[in-house]
Amino acid sequence: MNHTTYVQLLNASCGAFLLAGVLVLWRRDLAAIVRLFALQGAALALLIAVLGVHEGEAGVVALAAGIGALRTLLLPWLLRRALAGDGTSRETQPLVNVAASLTVAALLGLLCYAVTRPIVRLDPTPATHAVPVALTVVLIGLFVLVTRRRAVSQIVGFLLMDNGITAVAFLTASGVPLVVELGVSLDVLLAVLVLQVLTARMRAAFGDTDLDDLRELRD
């Protein structure tokens, strides 16, 4: 793979990664949010594969395949299952309205560009130039996590953060050791499984997954 192709592919996958993250804020339909999350997983897998091929490390490419399978197939499938029995399929009333949260996303993006400038200056390669994009996705994930009310969209926010953190790790240091990455992936999977069970329980108990309605403890 020559240098130009590498840069183009890297930038294109970063663009898709960011685009999916921003569109999550924009859509209200929970099924569409899950689809966008799967798309972002695919972009992340492509990003890691491109980095792996560029550095000629077979392990990283294999890791990309694993991450792709986990984040484009398994986690969205689990989320869809959590969604299936849910009567309300829309994010009805986010705490911050959609137009305002898109504006906040723009500000978060600018903040990330400002904050990561020293990191980029340390070692200006095409990969480190893309670090602000990954960090923006982390902050957008956090924002989704704190402003959405449905359990499923909060899980997606958490997973967006994790996608962003993984992307930052691979862009700055060409990834963490394999064992750590496997541990993190397993952790995320377990967290989603637990949250899925929790969502099902919540729906059984309250008939709804609007977390703001959970005002009192019950036995």
Place this chain on the structure above:
Amino acid sequence: MTGILGAALQVVLVAAGAPLLVGLMRQVRARAEGRAGAGVLQPWRDLRKLLRKEPITPHGTGPLFRMAPLVLAGSTLVAAAVIPLVTTRSPLDGAADLFAVTALLALGTVALALAALDTGTAFGGMGASREMVVLALVEPTILLSTFALSVRAGSTNLGAIVTATLDDPQRAVFPASLLALVALVVVVIAEAGRMPVDNPSTHLELTMVHEAMVLEYAGPDLALVEWASAMRLTVLLGLLANLFVPWGITGDSLALLPAGIAAVAAKVAAAGAALAAAEVFMAKLRMFRVPELLAGSFVLALFAVASSFFLVAP
């Protein structure tokens, strides 16, 4: 020489082809809905019918009402001459600036909105206020998304942007271009008054935007307004196609002009048919959801600009 001929050809092509594009889009829509459709030439027949009628204006309207269709059509024709559709060597190249084109298109919209206010009817005022809401949100996005493209070309001249993309085709898949493309598609749809933002074929007061403004026009004036809005759609689709898929556009060569015409006609027809096909499956957004859509495209345009500055290939 090529430039003058090319610019003249662009004006003729847009003027003659715009109703055909609208006809094609209606035909695609009709076929997709299982109707036979009226044929591609129907908009031209409608225009001929309207032009034969007696010009009348509502009681109490002033010169503004009579001038607005002329301003709308005139500004769109100037934009058609200026932007790179058939050739990048326009004699008006100095005016082929992104700001100038955006301002030209906005001038027509504002003239029509003022004319709608001039009638003093409830519908006119409502349509004008809705159109201004859309316009105010669309303009910054158009400017920002074309900025993202101009950063790479080092100039806000549309001809220079198109030439730069032709010279280096790989920049078409640059993330900034992808983000800017999505943003620009949304604003072109909003600016041209197409489906998710405005339904061009409705007469229901809850949903009208453009229709509410032109409700008081009749005869030749209505023909002019209809023709001008078809031309706006053509110009915007042509600009979109040439900014992102510039292949086939003519440079200096005179012999390649027919190829340039064929290329731009094919591209605009394909874009129009795709838009019409997508519209069949789409419902119009409620008016208060429109700012959300446009805010989304604004954010994408902002990220496009940011990434064209920061994701620089060393």
